[in-house]
Amino acid sequence: DTGVSQDPRHKITKRGQNVTFRCDPISEHNRLYWYRQTLGQGPEFLTYFQNEAQLEKSRLLSDRFSAERPKGSFSTLEIQRTEQGDSAMYLCASSLNAGETQYFGPGTRLLVL
Amino acid sequence: GENVEQHPSTLSVQEGDSAVIKCTYSDSASNYFPWYKQELGKGPQLIIDIRSNVGEKKDQRIAVTLNKTAKHFSLHITETQPEDSAVYFCAASPLGSARQLTFGSGTQLTVLP
Numbered sequence: 001d002t003g004v005s006q007d008p009r010h011k012i013t014k015r016g017q018n019v020t021f022r023c024d025p026i027s028e029h030n031r032l033y034w035y036r037q038t039l040g041q042g043p044e045f046l047t048y049f050q051n052e053a054q055l056e057k058s059r060l061l062s063d064r065f066s067a068e069r070p071k072g073s074f075s076t077l078e079i080q081r082t083e084q085g086d087s088a089m090y091l092c093a094s095s096l097n098a099g100e101t102q103y104f105g106p107g108t109r110l111l112v113l
Numbered sequence: 114g115e116n117v118e119q120h121p122s123t124l125s126v127q128e129g130d131s132a133v134i135k136c137t138y139s140d141s142a143s144n145y146f147p148w149y150k151q152e153l154g155k156g157p158q159l160i161i162d163i164r165s166n167v168g169e170k171k172d173q174r175i176a177v178t179l180n181k182t183a184k185h186f187s188l189h190i191t192e193t194q195p196e197d198s199a200v201y202f203c204a205a206s207p208l209g210s211a212r213q214l215t216f217g218s219g220t221q222l223t224v225l226p
C-alpha cells in the first residue's frame with residue numbers, strides 16, 4: 001500500500017453515461033497526476049495538479065474529460081458521455097514536489113459497455 | 114516529446130537466475146529514470162530509480178544502470194524468486210514543469226520454480 005487511494009476500484013457503465021473517479025493522494029504531497037493505462041501498455045500521462053492548480057493537460061484528455069483538485073488535497077476525474085474507447089485503468093499518482101518519486105494508487109478500472 | 118522503448122516484452126527465467134530488461138529513451142534532457150513493478154489488478158509500485166548524475170544504483174537483488182551517451186538504461190534482478198513474477202515498466206521524466214513520466218510498454222517477467 002503506497003498511501004494513495006482511489007475509489008471506486010471498478011466501474012461498469014453504459015456508453016453515454018457520466019462517471020466520476022476520486023483520488024486521495026499521500027498527505028502533504030503537492031503534486032497529483034492522472035494517468036490512463038490500456039491493456040498491455042504502460043500508463044500514459046493525462047494531467048497534473050500543483051496543489052489546486054491544474055497546470056498541464058495531455059492531448060489524450062478530450063473535452064469530455066475534466067479534473068479538479070478543489071482544496072489541493074483529493075482530486076476527481078470526470079468523464080462525460082463515455083465511449084467504449086474510454087475503457088481503461090485510470091491511475092492516480094502523487095509526489096511531494098516536482099521531480100520527486102511518484103507513488104501510484106491501485107487504479108480504477110473502467111468498462112464501458 | 115519523450116519516447117521510451119522497452120525490451121523484451123516477455124521474459125522467462127529459472128528461479129535463481131538473473132533477469133535483465135533494457136530501455137532506450139529519445140529525449141536527451143530526461144534526467145530521472147524509475148522502474149515500476151505491477152502485479153495483476155494493482156497499481157505500479159516503484160522498485161528502484163536513478164538520476165542522470167549517477168551511472169549505477171543497487172538495492173539488494175535489484176540494480177539499475179544508466180548510459181546517458183547511448184540513452185539507455187537497464188534493470189538487473191539477480192537470484193530471481195517466483196514472487197518477482199510481474200510486469201515491469203521503465204519510465205523517463207524529462208525536464209520541464211510537468212515532470213510527467215513517459216513509460217515503456219512493459220516486460221512480463223515469469224520466474225519458473
